[in-house]
Amino acid sequence: xxxxxxxxxxxxxxxxxxxxxxxxxxxxxxxxxxxxxxxxxxxxxxxxxxxxxxxxxxxxxxxxxxxxxxxxxxxxxxxxxxxxxxxxxxxxxxxxxxxxxxxxxxxxxxxxxxxxxxxxxxxxxxxxxxxxxxxxxxxxxxxxxxxxxxxxxxxxxxxxxxxxxxxxxxxxxxxxxxxxxxxxxxxxxxxxxxxxxxxxxxxxxxxxxxxxxxxxxxxxxxxxxxxxxxxxxxxxxxxxxxxxxxxxxxxxxxxxxxxxxxxxxxxxxxxxxxxxxxxxxxxxxxxxxxxxxxxxxxxxxxxxxxxxxxxxxxxxxxxxxxxxxxxxxxxxxxxxxxxxxxxxxxxxxxxxxxxxxxxxxxxxxxxxxxxxxxxxxxxxx
Amino acid sequence: xxxxxxxxxxxxxxxxxxxxxxxxxxxxxxxxxxxxxxxxxxxxxxxxxxxxxxxxxxxxxxxxxxxxxxxxxxxxxxxxxxxxxxxxxxxxxxxxxxxxxxxxxxxxxxxxxxxxxxxxxxxxxxxxxxxxxxxxxxxxxxxxxxxxxxxxxxxxxxxxxxxxxxxxxxxxxxxxxxxxxxxxxxxxxxxxxxxxxxxxxxxxxxxxxxxxxxxxxxxxxxxxxxxxxxxxxxxxxxxxxxxxxxxxxxxxxxxxxxxxxxxxxxxxxxxxxxxxxxxxxxxxxxxxxxxxxxxxxxxxxxxxxxxxxxxxxxxxxxxxxxxxxxxxxxxxxxxxxxxxxxxxxxxxxxxxxxxxxxxxxxxxxxxxxxxxxxxxxxxxxxxxxxxxxxx
Numbered sequence: 108x109x110x111x112x113x114x115x116x117x118x119x120x121x122x123x124x125x126x127x128x129x130x131x132x133x134x135x136x137x138x139x140x141x142x143x144x145x146x147x148x149x150x151x152x153x154x155x156x157x158x159x160x161x162x163x164x165x166x167x168x169x170x171x172x173x174x175x176x177x178x179x180x181x182x183x184x185x186x187x188x189x190x191x192x193x194x195x196x197x198x199x200x201x202x203x204x205x206x207x208x209x210x211x212x213x214x215x216x217x218x219x220x221x222x223x224x225x226x227x228x229x230x231x232x233x234x235x236x237x238x239x240x241x242x243x244x245x246x247x248x249x250x251x252x253x254x255x256x257x258x259x260x261x262x263x264x265x266x267x268x269x270x271x272x273x274x275x276x277x278x279x280x281x282x283x284x285x286x287x288x289x290x291x292x293x294x295x296x297x298x299x300x301x302x303x304x305x306x307x308x309x310x311x312x313x314x315x316x317x318x319x320x321x322x323x324x325x326x327x328x329x330x331x332x333x334x335x336x337x338x339x340x341x342x343x344x345x346x347x348x349x350x351x352x353x354x355x356x357x358x359x360x361x362x363x364x365x366x367x368x369x370x371x372x373x374x375x376x377x378x379x380x381x382x383x384x385x386x387x388x389x390x391x392x393x394x395x396x397x398x399x400x401x402x403x404x405x406x407x408x409x410x411x412x413x414x415x416x417x418x419x420x421x422x423x424x425x426x427x428x429x430x431x432x433x434x435x436x437x438x439x440x441x442x443x444x445x446x447x448x449x450x451x452x453x454x455x456x457x458x459x460x461x462x463x464x465x466x467x468x469x470x471x472x473x474x475x476x477x478x479x480x481x482x483x484x485x486x487x488x
Numbered sequence: 489x490x491x492x493x494x495x496x497x498x499x500x501x502x503x504x505x506x507x508x509x510x511x512x513x514x515x516x517x518x519x520x521x522x523x524x525x526x527x528x529x530x531x532x533x534x535x536x537x538x539x540x541x542x543x544x545x546x547x548x549x550x551x552x553x554x555x556x557x558x559x560x561x562x563x564x565x566x567x568x569x570x571x572x573x574x575x576x577x578x579x580x581x582x583x584x585x586x587x588x589x590x591x592x593x594x595x596x597x598x599x600x601x602x603x604x605x606x607x608x609x610x611x612x613x614x615x616x617x618x619x620x621x622x623x624x625x626x627x628x629x630x631x632x633x634x635x636x637x638x639x640x641x642x643x644x645x646x647x648x649x650x651x652x653x654x655x656x657x658x659x660x661x662x663x664x665x666x667x668x669x670x671x672x673x674x675x676x677x678x679x680x681x682x683x684x685x686x687x688x689x690x691x692x693x694x695x696x697x698x699x700x701x702x703x704x705x706x707x708x709x710x711x712x713x714x715x716x717x718x719x720x721x722x723x724x725x726x727x728x729x730x731x732x733x734x735x736x737x738x739x740x741x742x743x744x745x746x747x748x749x750x751x752x753x754x755x756x757x758x759x760x761x762x763x764x765x766x767x768x769x770x771x772x773x774x775x776x777x778x779x780x781x782x783x784x785x786x787x788x789x790x791x792x793x794x795x796x797x798x799x800x801x802x803x804x805x806x807x808x809x810x811x812x813x814x815x816x817x818x819x820x821x822x823x824x825x826x827x828x829x830x831x832x833x834x835x836x837x838x839x840x841x842x843x844x845x846x847x848x849x850x851x852x853x854x855x856x857x858x859x860x861x862x863x864x865x866x867x868x869x870x871x872x873x874x875x876x877x878x879x
Binding site: 108109110111112113116174176363366367374375377378379380383384386387388390391394395396397398399401402404405417420421423424427472475476 | 489490491492493494497557773774777778780781782784785786787788789791792795796809812813861863864865867868869871872873874875876877
């Protein structure tokens with residue numbers, strides 16, 4: 108066992124950090140936030156060129172086959188930069204679902220387009236009132252000749268406004284079977300109501316009024332589909348823990364620098380022990396997040412329940428850390444940190460969104476509690 | 489990153505597990521006195537004879553010369569097999585021995601290290617004084633050179649197991665004229681030397697292993713000085729590096745099996761409503777799960793630090809992060825146990841499991857070897873680069 112990064116992994120991290128330093132300065136990001144799309148298409152094209160959009164995909168399809176650790180390393184840098192592009196939705200969530208559906212499935216062509224940056228995807232899964240649980244979607248798929256007709260509502264579909272295609276969960280009317288469909292975002296009968304989230308990314312509520320999809324766009328169904336989606340969501344949860352870790356490290360560094368330079372009572376704030384200890388506490392929280400992320404990564408290929416348990420544990424620890432680090436960063440900076448011109452407020456908003464996306468701490472604690480394997484997983488990691 | 493154990497490590501684990509199954513002491517460990525010393529030394533002797541003592545210590549002094557990760561695997565299996573952790577051999581194994589390995593003379597190493605591994609010697613620590621706690625460099629116990637000896641006068645306090653110990657890591661002031669950190673000397677003190685008096689200090693947990701030690705013209709050979717005369721501060725930083733770095737790995741790992749016991753307790757005991765099992769109470773279940781998640785994080789933190797530390801001789805200031813997390817988490821775990829037990833927790837008799845004693849003793853975790861406040865100072869100044877604050 109060795110938790111040190113390999114040389115290749117260090118290169119990936121350093122390269123990403125350099126890229127974001129050069130292309131994603133605070134001012135550039137603020138301009139993006141104010142733009143219609145809320146993301147940078149030129150950056151997206153660069154991600155494709157750098158091979159990032161193919162990360163973890165099967166080589167047979169032109170992917171960059173590598174362990175999830177690489178994705179986590181890259182996303183830490185996304186989080187540090189607060190990059191707005193929908194990497195998790197595309198590469199981690201939808202890419203995983205499509206990649207697991209087999210190279211002959213209809214999704215593989217779409218996957219290949221995604222990897223080269225020509226198509227963007229979003230996962231339409233959550234529904235109104237569902238509070239993260241959508242094992243039994245209300246969106247109904249009924250047969251109509253060779254096609255399916257989809258009807259119902261999805262809510263808070265992350266990154267949908269910039270997506271060309273959706274992976275959509277539904278329940279087939281015949282036999283009550285869970286199913287995943289690949290749906291064209293511009294299909295007739297599909298209405299999208301878009302809005303920004305608190306962290307500046309975009310989402311949409313989606314109404315489906317008998318949207319017609321060919322049978323070939325049924326990606327998976329039954330227990331296999333549910334397992335596939337749950338696995339992809341676990342990976343996305345860990346991916347976002349990585350982003351949150353990068354964001355926390357960055358805002359911690361920023362706060363440390365501020366405490367060294369800001370002078371009050373004739374001395375730098377960082378000389379006051381009460382503030383030193385607050386910062387030390389934030390630092391420890393960040394280290395704890397890094398540690399539990401490693402735990403999660405180590406269990407990502409374990410069988411379902413054990414994987415669920417460790418991913419939920421990771422989310423619970425990271426949310427707790429995010430609240431402390433994000434909140435104290437504002438407190439230690441003072442009023443300036445509440446303003447849009449200070450990055451601390453943007454980090455806080457990112458961490459707040461992180462807290463709620465893919466299940467909040469309560470939801471994960473509850474899942475953690477329901478898993479019989481939890482105990483074994485945590486006692487013998 | 490290699491997130492799973494290598495086949496060699498798994499093979500090692502299997503060997504450890506098989507040996508422990510046959511050799512872990514069965515009887516309840518005495519909490520204090522010579523019986524405790526005998527119990528701990530006997531267990532250490534058995535490990536030595538089995539070839540398991542000093543897994544990561546150099547071969548030439550009786551160790552196995554293996555990796556720190558293998559040492560960690562040993563601790564994991566010890567926890568799983570409910571082997572005793574810590575106790576009167578703790579100082580010798582976790583920081584006195586390691587300090588000698590880094591700073592000792594060849595003669596000191598050849599004499600002391602095998603004794604430690606063979607279970608022939610108990611060590612204690614002589615750093616804190618009545619007027620020098622967190623401010624260690626303010627210590628006043630004096631020693632002057634007389635021929636081939638150091639002559640020591642003064643007193644050390646909060647010394648665990650002093651009454652059971654053969655040797656002590658003793659930090660004394662040898663140059664009263666020099667700046668605070670400059671005039672100190674780290675010397676190996678023979679606890680059986682004439683002039684040493686030991687007073688036991690009763691504590692609220694009733695275990696009674698804490699002592700104060702008085703030195704009245706105690707003569708220690710100069711050959712016992714580790715490092716240079718007046719160079720003791722650097723040696724003591726090495727000792728504290730181990731004490732705050734690797735010393736508590738076994739204890740951190742042990743927390744997982746402590747939680748296992750808590751889980752069983754939460755199922756067996758009635759909860760706050762007096763009717764249902766405690767674990768069915770939402771607040772209790774949440775607390776248990778939060779603790780579990782944090783224990784898992786602490787374990788990974790240990791792996792991270794072992795991976796990073798594999799290349800350095802003495803653990804750096806990063807050790808303080810884990811030391812701090814462990815100390816505070818362990819206190820919360822014992823507090824939770826006492827909460828689960830209700831008024832049963834109050835009973836002090838031998839049939840009662842050790843929860844109350846462990847809870848009361850765990851206060852030392854955020855005090856001994858550097859308080860949580862000192863550790864946060866170190867994190868702030870040495871890891872985050874904040875200016876040195878007022879002391």
